[in-house]
Amino acid sequence: MADNPYLAHLPPSQRGAVHSSSSSSSEKEPLFGFLPRKVKGEQVRKALDHQLNPFTKQPHSAQYRKILETRRALPVFSQMDDFLELFSKNQIIVMVGETGSGKTTQIPQFVTYSDLPHTKGKLVACTQPRRVAAMSVAQRVADEMDVQLGKQVGYSIRFEDMTESGTTFLKYMTDGMLLREAMSDTELSRYSTIILDEAHERTLATDILMGLLKTLAKRRKDLKIIVMSATLDAVKFQSYFSLHDSAAGEEPSPAPLFKVPGRTHPVEVFYTQEPEPDYVEAAIRTVLMIHRAEDPGDILVFLTGEEEIEDACRKIKIEADDLLNADPSSVGPLICVPLYSSLPPQQQQRIFDAAPKPSQAGYPPGRKVVVSTNIAETSLTIDGIVYVVDPGFSKQKVYNPRIRVESLLVSPISKASAQQRAGRAGRTRPGKCFRLYTEKDFISELEEQTHPEILRSNLANAVLELAKLGIKDLVRFDYLDAPAPETLMRALELLNYLAALNDEGELTALGGVMAEFPLDPQLAKMLIVSPEFKVSNEILTITAMLSIPNVWLRPPNQRAAADQAKAMLTVPEGDHLTLLNVFNNYSQSTYKDERNWAWNNFLSARALAQAENVRAQLLRTMEKYDVDVISLEDERKRNIGIRQALTCGFFMQVAHKEGEKGSYLTVKDNQVVALHPSCGLDTQPEWVLFNEFVLTKRPYIRTVTEVKPEWLLEYAPVYFDLASFPDGETKRVLQRVANRRRGTSNGGEEPRPKKKLKK
């Protein structure tokens, strides 16, 4: 038995157990003869058919055998031998599997059988861009492997670690979670194989992980990596992960590709003859055309946002009712369901409702129309969709590093996105996709791929993470797509002003702690310094409230009541203090009926519950890094302390009032901005600090608090170094303040021009 290689890889404490069970015959040991990473398909199939579960040593259940039959029908299942051979021979594999191939559930299991992570005390990880996916896939795989979720198979997402240390060997997790783990263990030493799933989505976290894993693979020859993606991107991933031994003078050879066909139904694609001037109107017209003329089957329409969707739903409903009333014997009833993320979960569930029944026996069946944002393109799948209407637009985030602003723009989608949308029509049977643009435009105008997030975002957070990951030269990091140098410079500049990076671009001790918080750098900085102002308890709450979506509800038919409720909670010194007040009132109300309190005050109970969760998580991190949680008794002093702490994080987001008309200029950038109408300040203070710059109909600053110019000079002396300050009214005012602080009239500077402020 000693030469049983399976035993050789078991820790000594476990050898006895296997020994006794396998001593009589190999029949009792499902993994008998398995050599890690040399396992063949035939062996795995035998183990799958074995009466004992190799991981629990329990007999397989009836449910297991039933599921196994459905697994055998998956396209990826029939290619198990090829996969295992490729896995045995290579460190990095790129895998392409179209929808319905079964890759997300099966590949990690194949890897587990080959890798035998449990024999080495390691794990196989499979990353997902979204939490729900990580949770639901883990549950499915636990069922397939006939184990309890959270034991051998688990998942790890923010706020929930469903794994058991020492037991779990296959873990589904969000990409962000693996990135966090990498910050404390840059070797990712717990893992034997890492599978990046949905890599084609190119989330910021996946992109950074790819860069990290590419270099890590050179140091850790025992680590295997599988990058799983949709078809179009495979070549790019293959060449990025090409193996080359430059010392041997070899030509780089692309990483091997493993390809599995999908299992979907054909979708017929139609284009318009001419471009459509109004895509919303065209989409409505197309829906009604399908409803009148096409066979039964539900319709999915892609639009760009909440307002557009609600509007389209209303119009479709009116028109469809007219059709039904005019001729109930030839047109069926229609229901129209909106879908977007800010919709309460209960209403989101309506997309799974069945289509309405015929209005009378023998009359045409009803039809369901789902009008959705991009959420139905990736995050949610609706079975029974036969028709897709694709106007070709979506709202996309763009980042302008020059003015440091992220904004949302309605933009044409990519070919990849259009293909994904069309595919939504063929999940249950052959379908049709109506593209509301010409074939010529599809071919020549649409980009191949949507720009990856790393090219469209503010990278302050990512750069801090990379620094924490030990990446020395952030500009020359091996990105799959390198961000614009200006975006990186902006991030480095911000982190340097926040003292997270020193002048050499190295991570400071403060920066190291900042990176530990799942927050934007400004928020992390403010939270960490807040004990100096004895208000960290309050800043903790404000930070949590700023990390969640908008809490204020404003139903269209109850605007006045909502505004009145908001006024009751408003603190005139600033919106940040208002947020604090809201949360405190909410927590005090929890012993009663919190949902009711939130509801009565036109606040989102869901968002407030989220804030509570975030607050608890941040509190744990504070405790871990000895950031004291303290508070001031005196309300006046406390509010000043809070505003001072805010200044320490957000001194780069300050605006100065120009004239009396209520127009503000952002400091240094000199952008003309206005206070957002949601702002609760009762006056227009000379200096304000803002959480957000939003570019909608006009440039607005949102979530605003009054600050004192003395604080800017005192808490951010480097940023407010007047010698390097752009000339203008703001500088002159600051200069006066500086002079006053020094107790001199003009502190040795040139005499300032005696210019009177007009108006």
Added chain:
DNA sequence: GAGCACTGC
């Protein structure tokens, strides 16, 4: 006198 594509830590 406005808005909130979608994720993630």
